[in-house]
Amino acid sequence: MTVSADTPGDVPADGAAAAALSVRGVTKTYGALVANDAVDLDVRPGEILALLGENGAGKSTLVKVLSGLVNPDAGAVVVDGRTLPPGDPEAARAAGVGVVHQHFMLVPDMTATENVALSQGSRAGRRFDAAGTRARLLELSERHSMPVRPDVPVELLPVGERQRIEILKCLLGDARVLLLDEPSAVLSPVEWDRLAVVLEELASQGLAIVLITHKLGEIAAVADRCTVMRGGKVVATVRVGDTAPEELARMMVGRDVVLRTERPVVAAGPVVLEATGLTMAGYRGDRDLGPVDLTVRAGEVLGVAGVEGNGQSELADLLAGVRTPTTGSVRVTARGGGPGRTGVIAEDRQADGLALPLSVSDNLMMRVVGDEEFSRRGVLRQGRIRRHCTERVESFGVRTAGLETPVESLSGGNQQKIVLARELYGDPDLLIAAQPTRGLDVGAIEFVHAQINAHKTAGGATVLFSAELDEIFALSDRIAVMSGGRIVAVLTADEATRDRVGELMTAVNGAREQVRP
């Protein structure tokens, strides 16, 4: 079945059931930018609707409108036939709209129990039933096999567990409509599988679910229909079973997207990265990292796979020099000898890679501002800086109004490009790429992969950390598997199969990820 991208909502409702959630003509502008442009949407009870769209298409904005966090300029949100007052989160919650936001909505110094209790009830003076809340949380967590520790402040928990708490929080709220904004971005494949089961089960109980994700495979696995957004508008709504992933990608980006990248073969050069005996005591309080030994050569991509919480983030930080190891050393040698330069794509670009309130140009200068080229005796050389930034922005195709635009107003994909443009500048000998495509749309992923491959072809060494096994397989020449803070195996691309890697990831030491009561 071919779908015309110009006729939104052309897939009719299954049966006669009234929509649990209807969105009518929602429009939201930020200045001149139209984030949502007359968006219409229907979700029926028992249905999982996927919401797909490139970065900046307006998905999260729509979720915020639905949950009352953002007051739309026009349009209405109807739940179970009743129109919600705009910009009123309390009314949305009361109507049964549960939301898992793209960025965690948990108070870091409170426990899971307290966070759940916080999200419930409306009378302030009342004592909250800590024991009851805790019991219900545990009961639900057991029922859906989503283990959480109820009494540990959430700031001490790994992100996967925090995501589980977010989802349980929603479920405990007796939601009728569940909105999940990229829940899988921080989940491991195993965790996603569990979540998928839960979602289907919930749908079968009559919940209406909106799932936002960039992963076409996830859509194919659980969603009934898929609504595609582009530039704030709904461009199409299709039945998932009838539509190929390539087609979805095309509708969303407006052109053909290469979903599989060819891995260039480059002859490995001299050793660029040599890490020996790296250990770090007590990361996340009670776990030890290492000892880890690693060697990466010029023209080589080493992929690091592992279940979240097994030390990959920490290893990335150690290799990037952001943290200092307890013992051991990291040596980066330039291809021509001497100390080498490292470029780092941080796992959490907003937290560790960008200064959001500062301009595009300020963000591009972070590493090089002290170089002779851009400053003389401590004084900035404005002209050169401007020329440099213009060149970077152009060659990476960053969509920005200008060099002085604050980075926070760029969409996620363009923010990532700023990081890449900065970190790949000057042809670094080593690139540490941690979750380089987390939260990016397929078009942007294609671009990032191309950049990593270009870096490789130019003779740079790369260590790629990714929660996406597909990405690891697509780009890596060798794959290191981490478990329990150690590298348990290093496989060549030929040896590595999905099953083998998955097995290594979860074997023996992987038990550490398990929840202690």
Place this chain on the structure above:
Amino acid sequence: MNPFDVALFAAAIRLSVPLLLAALGELISERGGVINIGLEGMMLFGAYGAFITAWATGSVSLGLAAGITLGLLTASIMALVSVTLRGDQIVVGVALNLLAAGVTMFLYRLQFQGTQPTTVRMEPYAVPLLSDIPGIGPVLFDQLPLVYFAYVLGPVVAYMLFRTRGGLRVRSAGEKPEVLDSTGVNVVRVQWSGVLAAGGLAGLAGAFLSVGQVGLFAENMTAGRGFLALAAVVFGQWRPYGVVAACLVFGFTDALQLRLQSMGEVPREVWISLVVVGVLVAAAGVWRARRSGSPLRWMLLGAMLCVVAGGLGTALLPSFVLPSQFWLSLPYVLSLIALATSARGVRAPAMVGRPLPSRG
């Protein structure tokens, strides 16, 4: 001569109470993300309002109510400007202190033209039976009724902050207001209630000073207690029982220093107890270092200093007098030391000093 007698402890309690009232209110406010430099001004307004009402009506309880009301009114200004209008918390607080000093002075002079009348004041109430317990009875249970209120306030605040929904909301407003917003609770209102709690209790603390203890008003009679209460919240590391302990420590050191000053020379008992304190601090340090990995060396250093000073004092008994400024700054020094030696996990609520983000 031994300074550690019933009178000392009774004085320590009386000196702690206004601090305790103000500091526990401030704790709620800071947990909600608003630091209230204007605490001193709120106390002063409270003291003035309580006095003028008691003077006009002859009723202590109306006076107390007026003290609370004025504290609440001042807190409303604080909340309006710093919470609703996102004004800088520090600046608003400083302005409120100016405002309180100016307005109370202006009105008091306008009214009394240079006289200083006294009025009714609260009478102590001996709790039956309890006050007959030898030793602690007269110290703890023959006090002003407000003192008993202060006794239970710590547990009440602890309960409210950690066991009620309201408490959860206040804490989340101080740590991550977005979360509260996303659950549909009005963050501005939650912060308002925190600030109002601080204002009402600060007003009561001021009333305790004027109609509670002396039955008169004097310009600037709070004499820096608001800042002391701020320090107590820090010293107590933003925990209710920590704050109670901090106020007791401040009250006790204050009572002790007044006592020591009035002894002329520092008696042997004090030096000996300094040694004891040193040993206790060292023990507590070791215990805490075991539990939470807090830096031990500072604790030990402090303990060593106590022991050495105490030992030397016991041996030599120098009749030396410390300047009054030493004692006046001691609570602040203690607070800084407590913060500097505490485990790294201890920190102010994340939103303290910062305005709420405004929603899109």
Place this chain on the structure above:
Amino acid sequence: MNRQALRGAAVSVLAVVLALAASLLVIALTGAPIGKAAAAMWDGVFGSPAQFGATLTKFVPLVLAAIGWVVASRAGRLNVGLEGQILAGGTTAAVVGLYLTGLPTVLHLTIAVLAGAVGGALLGGVAAWLWARRGVNDFIATLLLTLIMTQVVSWLANGPMEEPTGTLGQSSPVADTARWPVLLPRTTLRTDIIMVIIIVLLAAYVLRRTVVGYRLRLTGANADAARATGTRTTVVGVGALCASAAIAGIAGSSLVLAAPAANLAPGFSAGYGFDGIVVALLARNSPLACIPAALLLAALRQGGGLLEARVGISSGLVTATQAVVILLVTGTAWYAERRRSRPRPPGTSDVPAPVAEGVRS
């Protein structure tokens, strides 16, 4: 951008005018002649060279404290303890001015001013150390240190540094060689104002045009990203706090070395440290805008003084009026900010809607 800045400035000015009107109203309510009061306000600021000189004299510590705040807040540090650092700087300057005698003027004055900077920086350094090494909140640390410093100065002025008769509770005046030369005769204005203007311009230049300024900005915007890309953020934070404190220390040195009495007296900081924060707020953390903002606040302080002396308005009322001004200014600052980020009708902005991003053509 310019239009927004203009609107911000307009709102600030409006707030001040409103506050003045409000205070005149209160004055009128107390029965004082309002015309006379307004005239006294005006004369207090511009009435004579002496009055104008006094206004400018107040401008000096105000603008310095404001610059101190700006420098620290650029790096994301909240230096609430400017007041204490003023006290510390004034104290060290007084010590040098009093006890290091026999030097020629240029040298002695220079050393005394530097001593002020060092004194301020030392106190700021304690807070910086507590922050960097012990993880103590800078906001709390600087506040507590201010409360401590107040007592230290009171002790010094009444004890070790008291003048020989021991009856004044202040130190003797510093040596003439350590005093700033008079700029305008028959006024309190001294040449330190020239140094101050240079400091402001320098701060503006450094913050805007140098690598140091860039690193401060970067650290303030996101310390983690700054650290990950090679900025030593702890050094930057400590440096910003110390520099901020040093500037406050210079303000303190001026309050001693350029004051008519030129001695150490309790309370010589007179709240300038806190008012400096108001100035910075009014100037929206822009160093150059601190100049008009500080002039405005100096004028308010100066005008209020004559109001009391001439019209007999109670000092309590003058104090309260200042508080109202501060509250109004603080309350309206956000309004100006918010107006800025309000949605503008489509077509008025130069920001193009990002269509089809994430694709490299």
Place this chain on the structure above:
Amino acid sequence: SGGGGADSGGTASPGSSAAPTKVGVVLAGPRNDKAFYQSYLDGVQAVAAKEGMTVSVVDNVNSPQAAIDALTNLAADNQLIIAGGSSLVSAGNTVAAQFPDVTFVMSGVVQTGVANLHTYATKQGVPAYVAGVVAAQESASGSIGYVGGTDIPPNSQSSIDFAAGAKSVKPEVKVASVTVGSLSDAAKAKEATAAQIANGADVIYAFQDAGLPGVLDAVKESGKTVKVFNPTTDRCDESPALIGYAFQDTRVMVGHILEDYKADKLPAQPRFYALDDPSVQALKLCPGNDKYQAVVTETTNKINSGAITMPQGG
């Protein structure tokens, strides 16, 4: 009499023998303290009412710069400036030179050789010496106390002189001094007094103004016989515990200032009142304590004749 038409900023030369028409008063503390500052202002206003002068007041001047401002602001409009509070002295030294046409009278030792700058001050410690002599005799416990306000010169002078007076008659008497940290913190003054009493003091010199009721409260609540001296004013009716007070009436002194101004006789040398003029300063006893009158008179005479020398410092 010289030119009577001396208007604001006019031609009146210092010491012109006409009554000033405009007087400015600067006070380092509150004008309603029921003590030192208030009596300063009362003095000026009493004369002003009689002579038809206008009086402008700036009070609570608590920083050096505020002192300069207050003096400067008043000097612009007035012919005579009277400043109460020793912390204003250094400001007077600098401002007087800028207004040669205005006469400044400060309450502390000023720079010499400035024609329009004069000192009229009280030595507040001296009556405390006499109080110390009485206290030593009154005390049954051999222990007496001093409850100070803040660390300001009159406070420390009184403290030193009180102790010296007591020791001069009973060298073995124990004198302990406590500083409350504020002159108006009645609650803490109460605790400080309670501490003194707990330590056995039975005579207390309370250097407290607004805080005095706190001191008297503590005495009452202790249930013991404790006697209290207070500074400045007669408050004997407030409590039977009050035994006497270091009477000080700066009104009389201010009257002298205005007379001397009129007569063009303002002295170049500092004019200090100790106990030489009983209408300005004296140790006075509350009713019922007449048994000490002889001691008071004798000590006062000895001090005035120079037979007793006062301790230095403070």
